[in-house]
Amino acid sequence: MAQKKPDLSIEFCGKKYINPFLLSSSPVSNSAEMVERAFDAGWGGVVFKTLGSDRLRIDHPSPRMNSMTVGTRKMSTVQNVEQITDRPLKDNLMELLYLKKHYPDRRIIHSIMGFADKEWEYLAKMSEDHGADTLELNFSCPNMTIEGSGDQAGKSFYDIEHYTSIVKRAVSIPVMAKMTPNITDMTETAMAAKNGGADAISAINTVSGITGINLDTLVPQPEVFGRGASSGTSGPGVKPIGLRFISDMAKDANLNLPLSGMGGIETWIDALEYLLVGASTLQVTTGIMHYGYIIVQDMIEGLTDYMASKGIMKLDNLIGSTLPKLGKTDLFDLDRQGVVEYDLDKCVGCGQCLNVCTDAGGQALKWDDETRRPELNEDKCLSCMLCSFVCPVSGLIKYKAMPEGWKRNETAIRDPSLEKELKYEPYVHDGDDGCLV
Amino acid sequence: MGISDVKDRFKQMPPGMNMDQAIVEAERCLLCHDAPCSKACPAGTEPGEFIRKLRLRNITGAIRTIKSNNILGGACGVLCPTAELCERECSAMMASDENPGGSDKAIRIGDIQRFLVEHSREIDFQPVEVEESGVSGKIAVVGSGPAGLSCAAEVSKLGYKATIFEALAEPGGVLRYGVVPFRCDTDFVEKEIADVTALGVEIKCNSPIEGKAAAEDLLKQGYDAVFMAPGLWGAYALQDDSANIDGCYSSVDFLASIRNENFDNIISDFKGKTVAVIGGGSVAMDCVEAAARLDTTDVNLIYRRSYTQMPAEEIERIEALQHGINFYILHQPTEFLKDGNKLTGLKLVRTKLGEPDESGRRRPLLIEGTEWDMPADIVIEAIGNKAVDDSSDWYPNVKVDGKKLIVAESETGATSVPGIFAGGDIVRGPALVVEAVQDGKVAAKAIHEYLSDKE
Numbered sequence: 001m002a003q004k005k006p007d008l009s010i011e012f013c014g015k016k017y018i019n020p021f022l023l024s025s026s027p028v029s030n031s032a033e034m035v036e037r038a039f040d041a042g043w044g045g046v047v048f049k050t051l052g053s054d055r056l057r058i059d060h061p062s063p064r065m066n067s068m069t070v071g072t073r074k075m076s077t078v079q080n081v082e083q084i085t086d087r088p089l090k091d092n093l094m095e096l097l098y099l100k101k102h103y104p105d106r107r108i109i110h111s112i113m114g115f116a117d118k119e120w121e122y123l124a125k126m127s128e129d130h131g132a133d134t135l136e137l138n139f140s141c142p143n144m145t146i147e148g149s150g151d152q153a154g155k156s157f158y159d160i161e162h163y164t165s166i167v168k169r170a171v172s173i174p175v176m177a178k179m180t181p182n183i184t185d186m187t188e189t190a191m192a193a194k195n196g197g198a199d200a201i202s203a204i205n206t207v208s209g210i211t212g213i214n215l216d217t218l219v220p221q222p223e224v225f226g227r228g229a230s231s232g233t234s235g236p237g238v239k240p241i242g243l244r245f246i247s248d249m250a251k252d253a254n255l256n257l258p259l260s261g262m263g264g265i266e267t268w269i270d271a272l273e274y275l276l277v278g279a280s281t282l283q284v285t286t287g288i289m290h291y292g293y294i295i296v297q298d299m300i301e302g303l304t305d306y307m308a309s310k311g312i313m314k315l316d317n318l319i320g321s322t323l324p325k326l327g328k329t330d331l332f333d334l335d336r337q338g339v340v341e342y343d344l345d346k347c348v349g350c351g352q353c354l355n356v357c358t359d360a361g362g363q364a365l366k367w368d369d370e371t372r373r374p375e376l377n378e379d380k381c382l383s384c385m386l387c388s389f390v391c392p393v394s395g396l397i398k399y400k401a402m403p404e405g406w407k408r409n410e411t412a413i414r415d416p417s418l419e420k421e422l423k424y425e426p427y428v429h430d431g432d433d434g435c436l437v
Numbered sequence: 438m439g440i441s442d443v444k445d446r447f448k449q450m451p452p453g454m455n456m457d458q459a460i461v462e463a464e465r466c467l468l469c470h471d472a473p474c475s476k477a478c479p480a481g482t483e484p485g486e487f488i489r490k491l492r493l494r495n496i497t498g499a500i501r502t503i504k505s506n507n508i509l510g511g512a513c514g515v516l517c518p519t520a521e522l523c524e525r526e527c528s529a530m531m532a533s534d535e536n537p538g539g540s541d542k543a544i545r546i547g548d549i550q551r552f553l554v555e556h557s558r559e560i561d562f563q564p565v566e567v568e569e570s571g572v573s574g575k576i577a578v579v580g581s582g583p584a585g586l587s588c589a590a591e592v593s594k595l596g597y598k599a600t601i602f603e604a605l606a607e608p609g610g611v612l613r614y615g616v617v618p619f620r621c622d623t624d625f626v627e628k629e630i631a632d633v634t635a636l637g638v639e640i641k642c643n644s645p646i647e648g649k650a651a652a653e654d655l656l657k658q659g660y661d662a663v664f665m666a667p668g669l670w671g672a673y674a675l676q677d678d679s680a681n682i683d684g685c686y687s688s689v690d691f692l693a694s695i696r697n698e699n700f701d702n703i704i705s706d707f708k709g710k711t712v713a714v715i716g717g718g719s720v721a722m723d724c725v726e727a728a729a730r731l732d733t734t735d736v737n738l739i740y741r742r743s744y745t746q747m748p749a750e751e752i753e754r755i756e757a758l759q760h761g762i763n764f765y766i767l768h769q770p771t772e773f774l775k776d777g778n779k780l781t782g783l784k785l786v787r788t789k790l791g792e793p794d795e796s797g798r799r800r801p802l803l804i805e806g807t808e809w810d811m812p813a814d815i816v817i818e819a820i821g822n823k824a825v826d827d828s829s830d831w832y833p834n835v836k837v838d839g840k841k842l843i844v845a846e847s848e849t850g851a852t853s854v855p856g857i858f859a860g861g862d863i864v865r866g867p868a869l870v871v872e873a874v875q876d877g878k879v880a881a882k883a884i885h886e887y888l889s890d891k892e
Contacts (some may be wrong), residue, residue: 132544309546344535351470383748392467392531 004043004144007428008300010315012281013174013199013256015133017043017107018240020315021296024177024262025111025136027064027082027258031324034093036102041293044298045107046099048204050084050138051092051127052112053119056146058086062310068107068237075128075290077237079211081229082220083144084151093130095383100131107216111178112167113138118171120163121170128171138169139193140180140205142232151180151205151409156193164196165371171299176200176260180243181238182208186245187252194257201249202260203215206232216365235286239264250320266295337408339381341400347373353387353397361386362411364426378402379409440700446730447695450515450622454473454545454552463491465529466544475528480874482507484523486545487553498548500557501564503550504632506563507591509583509615511614512629513871518719518750522871523547558628565594566614568634572596574888579646580612582753583870584666584861587877588884595885600660601638603842604645610668613871614693616665617723619730623696631813652832656856657843661891662884664850664879665832665843665859669822669867675715679818684780688720688819695727707731711812713783715739715770716819717747717779719781720866724817732883736762737811741769741788741801765811769803774810782812822867832857842866850880851887858884 008019013370023038023046025028034045052058061081070076076253079359102106110127110134114120121136127135139160144150153159160177177193178187181204190201208230212221220228242263249255261279265271266287274282287295312318348371357365357374364380367373367386374387388397451874454462472485483506490499503510517523523546530539555563575594578585581603606615612626636638646652646667655663667799672687679685694703712728714721717740728736740747743766747754758764767788774782787807791798824841834852836844843852843859850858862868862878 072461130696174656293452346536348467348528348531348533349469350467350528354470355468368473372471372473392529393533 002235004313006313006315008304008315009174009236011278012107012260013134013176014230015107015174017281018105019296019300020279020281021045021271021299022047022107022109022260022281022283025109026136026284026285027080028288030085032098035095035099035176038288038293038296039099039106040083042296043106043293045109045133045281047109047136048092049150050111050113050141051089052084053123054116055119056108058083058116060086061224062224063222063224064210068235073236075235077209077211077235078286078289079209079222079231079233080206081224081231083145084111084138085143089126092334093126095134096127096130104344107133108277109134109136109176111136111357113144113149114163115146115167117163120166121178122171124167124361126174128173132173134174134175134176134200134290135167136178136202137164137193137198138205139163139189140178140203140209142180142182142206142230151182151208154178154180154189154205155183157189158309161196162191163377164193164198167283168197176202178205179203180205181241181245181263183306185248186326187255190249190257191254194255198257200258200260201255202262203245203249205239206234206264207212207238207241209233224317232261233302236264236266236270239273245271246274246279247323247326248276249429250350251323251326265299266290268299268306272297272303272306272318273322275318275352276320278320278323280319317332318392335400335408336400336404337377338383338401339408340376340383340385340387340397342374342376343396344373346391346396349373350392352390352392354391358384360384362408381408412431440704443704443731444698444700446619447698447727448622449461450774452627453515453555456552456556458503459491459549459552460521462489462549466492467528467691468492468866469528473528474523477867478871479563480509480513480878481515481521482510482523482871484550486618488544491549491553496538496553496556497560497562497564500553500562502555503553503868504564506630507871507874508587508633508636509612509629509870509874510550510630511554511625511632512583512621513874514547514552514554515625516612516616517547517736518869519547521750522713531722544733549859551601552774553695555625556627560712563632563635565590565632567637568594568596572885572888574598574661575600575659576662576664576884577655577658578664578666579652579655579794580604580666580668580861580863581608581630581640581642581667582608582668582861583612584668584873584877584880585610586630586638588664588666588860588872588876588881589638589856590633590636590836590855591878591881593633593638595881597661597885600639601640602644602646603640603642604647607688608640608642608668614696615689615720617692617695617727619726628818630662638855639692647827650833651751651831653834653854653857661856663864664855664880664884665835665852665857665875666861666873667828667863668826669824669830669862671825671854672818673821674818675820676685676773679773682775682780682817683778684813684816686817687722688716688817689822691724691817692720692727704731707733707815709734710814711737712815712817713734713737713739713770713811714817714819715783716821717749718819718821719749719753720822721819722749722757724819724840726760727758728762728815728817729762737765737813738762739768739770739783739811741764742798743767743790746790746798766802769863771808773816774812780813780816781809783816785809785811822862824863835859840866848879849883849886851883856887 022045068077110132139154141150177198260281262283263273312360362382475485487499487502524543527543532539578601772784788801790803795798845859858880861873
């Protein structure tokens with residue numbers, strides 16, 4: 001009997017998604033023609049490029065993007081200066097009707113951005129009237145040239161709550177607020193959205209940043225006719241930031257809202273990590289910019305096979321699974337220590353381990369010039385693991401937990417004779433002013 | 438085929454890497470702690486260092502590493518048998534106890550080296566400068582091949598005035614006259630030489646230092662030291678009268694005429710002919726490849742040992758096979774066949790391999806009764822170069838060995854005559870360009886020490 005296949009479908013804000021993979025609101029969701037191709041490739045839904053009311057004209061800067069290459073890895077981080085849609089609302093609504101009509105099993109989320117109370121209300125109603133399954137409120141675009149909009153609103157608790165409540169009063173479909181990472185604590189901005197009535201949170205929008213500077217003109221890139229700006233960066237480089245904010249919100253019992261995660265997702269592994277820290281739908285742009293819509297097939301296949309290998313048949317059973325093991329550093333068991341261990345039969349003799357251990361680790365390695373192999377002194381190993389990161393052979397260098405009570409040698413003093421010159425006196429703690437512990 | 442079409446086949450070497458390809462290779466590099474590639478370079482070109490610099494986008498620094506260690510680093514990138522040198526030691530082959538042969542290819546060090554040198558020209562970057570050391574002195578260099586160019590560049594960097602005396606019409610020695618242009622083209626060679634003259638080196642062409650004690654006389658003419666690097670321009674031959682046979686060429690003459698673009702004569706001599714090339718080294722491969730480009734009917738390579746004993750690089754052998762050269766291995770030519778003075782073929786005898794000889798390769802043994810006649814219109818002998826017969830007369834007090842090779846100390850290049858140093862093929866016998874470069878470096882350092890002690 002054929003084994004039952006894991007089910008990637010999920011319910012989000014009361015709507016059924018065939019899989020958790022959505023196009024995020026961006027250049028990859030700019031037209032029906034594009035989204036149609038994405039749906040044909042297998043995407044479960046779309047957050048369409050943010051709609052505006054046509055009251056204020058939107059012009060995109062040119063050129064629109066810059067890419068940061070790290071080694072041979074192109075687009076490790078991408079910087080864009082796009083704003084919301086530059087298409088007329090009427091055209092966009094027709095596009096959305098087309099998608100609704102031809103892809104009834106896919107979820108169509110309208111992203112909207114107003115520049116006044118009534119404008120938010122108007123856009124929300126227009127969207128509801130044209131079949132939006134859910135709304136996403138864009139409080140987070142860092143590139144808006146219109147004062148007070150985008151992530152400027154998203155950094156204001158008042159604005160977030162105020163606009164969310166206006167939209168909530170205007171429509172009955174679910175409302176999701178999209179958060180900017182250009183703040184310190186997203187649970188607070190998300191709570192403002194919840195206070196305004198938001199049903200879900202999506203995050204992260206792009207991180208404001210500078211990916212490069214033209215060394216001849218000295219202008220930051222993308223260089224828009226002699227000017228540059230910190231603007232929205234995305235891609236694999238921002239994944240740690242996205243995972244952090246999603247997990248922060250997922251762990252916040254007061255917030256307790258469904259989360260749509262994004263930021264650097266391009267493989268099933270990235271996607272799974274977002275699910276594990278509490279996202280239940282996933283949005284992608286930069287991965288598509290790099291590889292095209294086809295990547296959804298690899299995410300679906302990879303995630304399905306992973307779930308099958310772990311005997312997990314429902315996506316719901318994965319969501320947030322990492323959270324109980326994620327906490328603050330003060331919960332670490334600092335009594336337990338470990339070292340690295342080397343499987344030298346696999347060693348190719350490059351000595352990068354020696355280099356990093358000597359200059360950035362515990363000076364725990366020596367080099368045998370004859371055999372061209374490292375020799376480890378376990379007592380000095382800091383278990384920083386740097387050697388395992390630079391080693392070209394996967395699995396050669398592994399972590400080894402040492403028995404309870406094992407301690408490493410203290411770092412040797414370069415010149416013990418200097419003790420006679422010491423003016424050292426031990427710190428004596430008295431008084432409780434400002435004392436943490 | 439017109440002459441200009443044939444000419445075009447010789448003009449240029451295949452294009453090298455571009456920046457993207459070089460970076461892909463640099464990213465593969467394991468940045469070895471004790472860079473075995475660097476240890477394997479006879480001239481200390483430091484591939485481990487220049488690849489790390491490329492990896493960290495210090496591209497001008499990478500060029501500086503190459504050119505300050507090896508002024509002919511571009512030519513070495515093109516001509517070095519890298520698979521036998523730096524690349525043979527490369528850890529990126531991922532060889533381990535579990536995977537003894539390795540599962541991957543070596544970093545393409547020679548190609549990266551060539552790219553970086555070509556890139557220096559594209560960005561007009563001059564990596565090597567003369568040091569303000571306050572020394573003065575005149576150094577005469579005999580021969581503008583790799584050893585001479587290297588020595589002249591090194592002494593100039595130290596502040597000496599170097600003058601190279603070149604017997605032929607253009608500088609470069611074997612770089613120009615001993616290698617076919619489609620392996621290392623004239624434009625490329627001239628740019629390498631320009632990096633030497635940019636240091637203030639003067640090259641006097643058509644200026645042979647020959648005749649009675651001519652080389653030693655340079656010391657009397659005001660030069661403070663002399664570096665002898667005339668190379669080996671005599672050719673070994675099957676018979677003493679080879680040169681007089683109509684249809685018989687030495688590799689030296691054949692390759693020089695290709696470089697001189699005497700195509701009118703060459704094409705009429707070679708078109709539609711059967712050519713036999715005797716030899717198994719890189720020069721023999723250059724000769725067969727060149728002959729194949731001359732609208733010949735058949736090009737036969739005749740080598741007395743087997744395929745694996747050939748001194749030519751593996752890639753050269755494979756390319757020759759792919760270009761339709763017929764390899765007659767295990768064949769010893771014993772005699773030219775003639776009709777009057779016109780060559781008609783070669784008498785060949787089959788051989789088998791016996792015990793290893795002094796070169797470590799198994800010795801070819803003639804198999805009796807296997808003689809046969811191979812028809813050929815042209816024979817090119819590429820069986821090795823030797824010192825010009827009267828060369829030792831140019832330096833009568835300098836000690837030479839039985840093959841008329843100059844006896845010089847390997848650590849200094851010093852000869853038996855104080856102030857006269859030597860390097861390259863005239864000392865080593867036929868050797869690599871990169872080894873000649875090293876001889877020039879070593880001698881330059883020794884010359885500096887010699888002149889410093891003298892003061």
